[in-house]
Amino acid sequence: MLSIASQGIGVLQLLTLLARVGANETTDAYLYLFNMGMLPTQIIVVGVLFPMLLNKHKMTSRLAERIRVSTPVLAIVLVGAGTFWMWLNGRMESTLFPVVLAVAINAFFQSCVWIRAVSAEAIGDPRWMAAVALPSNALALVVLLLPIPGDYLVTSMVAALALGNIALLITQTVRGVGTQSWTTLSRDPNAKSLGAGWFLTKAGVGYGGLAVIQSLAVALPPSALTILSVATKIVGSVVATFVNAVMPRIVHRDTNTVRPAMRFLAFAYVGAGCIGLTLVGAAAAFRPDFLQLAAITGLWLAASVGNSVAQRAAYRFLPANASRITIVVVPAVAALAITSSFAKNFQLETLVSAYAAIDGVSAMLFLAAMSRWRVAAVAATVCLGIAGVWIASLM
Known part of the structure; x- marks a missing residue:
């Protein structure tokens, strides 16, 4: 509440x-x-x-x-x-x-x-x-x-x-x-x-990469940063309310197994999918010009849900050097976003796709590192959808 x-x-x-x-x-x-x-x-x-x-x-x-x-x-x-x-x-x-x-x-x-x-x-x-x-x-x-x-x-x-x-x-x-x-x-x-060095490097690369991607929006027409922030707020609010507020009860210092977190993630994926479909349906009915943005926001929500649960579980059950997953993913996605910014049709949806890709790929790799193959397969499917929207936004 x-x-x-x-x-x-x-x-x-x-x-x-x-x-x-x-x-x-x-x-x-x-x-x-x-x-x-x-x-x-x-x-x-x-x-x-x-x-x-x-x-x-x-x-x-x-x-x-x-x-x-x-x-x-x-x-x-x-x-x-x-x-x-x-x-x-x-x-x-x-x-x-x-x-x-x-x-x-x-x-x-x-x-x-x-x-x-x-x-x-x-x-x-x-x-x-x-x-x-x-x-x-x-x-x-x-x-x-x-x-x-x-x-x-x-x-x-x-x-x-x-x-x-x-x-x-x-x-x-x-x-x-x-x-x-x-x-x-x-x-x-x-x-x-x-382990402080690993965690600092992971967080610095992770959040720093996101800051670089957001800074690319400064070069877009006025109001692009505001619209990007609205999408970020939607995703962040849903994840904070229905995932981050619950996870401390599931994963904390005294937790001995990752299974409850994975069961929770399965339900969270279903909820994120329903919200994403609602966004796409609303855009199709009332603002078709926002359809692509709604689609990538829905995919980003699913990716962010997966990443939030996977990282929380990884903090508890994987060694600190598991942070190398994000250290590799974020610079790679940020480099793709910077490269995409030189494209003729570079637009806001491209940046949102980059945000979503960081969460999606990180979730997939963290889940695979914990040998949670079923939810990792769901994360991989979300990543494919994100890649599709990213490519479409540049065409």
């Missing part, structure tokens, strides 16, 4: 924003810089802190402290880097600077609440992670419903996101959220955090 509320309000917030101001340069800047600000959290917190707390290779308190200090700072640095990239492409006007400042402040506090939520999730308490965006999204939605002029609306909304994250961080701190995970870490100055 927490996840449904959080993700549902997040989707409603995005739709309300588009209804108020439309898809334009301002929404492109906000959504792109928001994602850039999340990048250090995804790489370091989700990609390193969480699997090391979950995996048998324990981390040290020294590394945990470095993560807690460096991640919020890096979030601000990445917002600055994204701003510079937009300026190089002629997409950063001086009127957007208040949005940049608000996004940077929000990125700082957002990373802080994610650190505590992920730490609690690693010991089997998914509540804080499920509701990690609920206060900020709810407050932002309230601001969007106020009669604020369009020129100030996006900045006000992002400021509300920051205030929501600050309130959540205060609540987490008072209640000691995540501290139970940290108290079990070794404080021996000679201890080493085994």
Whole structure:
């Protein structure tokens, strides 16, 4: 219920924003810089802190402290880097600077609440992670419903996101959220955090590759970044609500078998297929021009569901060097996306196909590494569909 509320309000917030101001340069800047600000959290917190707390290779308190200090700072640095990239492409006007400042402040506090939520999730308490965006999204939605002029609306909304994250961080701190995970870490100055390099490389390559693919959208016509973010929000919300909120109860430190996760994945694939068919049917009936985008979004949803479950299981049941799967997949797909960007018919559907391919191929390989051949075959079928849409988008 927490996840449904959080993700549902997040989707409603995005739709309300588009209804108020439309898809334009301002929404492109906000959504792109928001994602850039999340990048250090995804790489370091989700990609390193969480699997090391979950995996048998324990981390040290020294590394945990470095993560807690460096991640919020890096979030601000990445917002600055994204701003510079937009300026190089002629997409950063001086009127957007208040949005940049608000996004940077929000990125700082957002990373802080994610650190505590992920730490609690690693010991089997998914509540804080499920509701990690609920206060900020709810407050932002309230601001969007106020009669604020369009020129100030996006900045006000992002400021509300920051205030929501600050309130959540205060609540987490008072209640000691995540501290139970940290108290079990070794404080021996000679201890080493085994596997950290693998997890960092995997996450850096994985999320960094996605950032490269998203950055290609800056070269597309205005509003492309916004539409891409809508597709990302649909996929991310469904996966967060129906997969990530449940998986900590199925796979955690004390889980001894992968079978429950694979049974859950089988049901998740069926659900993703139904949602994908609904998207395609709705596009065919009401917006045929979005049919290809709806098809690849549906395939991306299935791929993302598979990847989310497979990676969570891999964190627990495979050694840290299994991360080499993503280290190989992401650069290969990103290279194909960059090559495709030079094609005459390069379009938004091509980028979405690249996103979907990363999830689909990674899921297939992780499942194969765990010898789960039936669900790996389903993932392979999804990959074939993604390849078909990718090729069609360039013709």
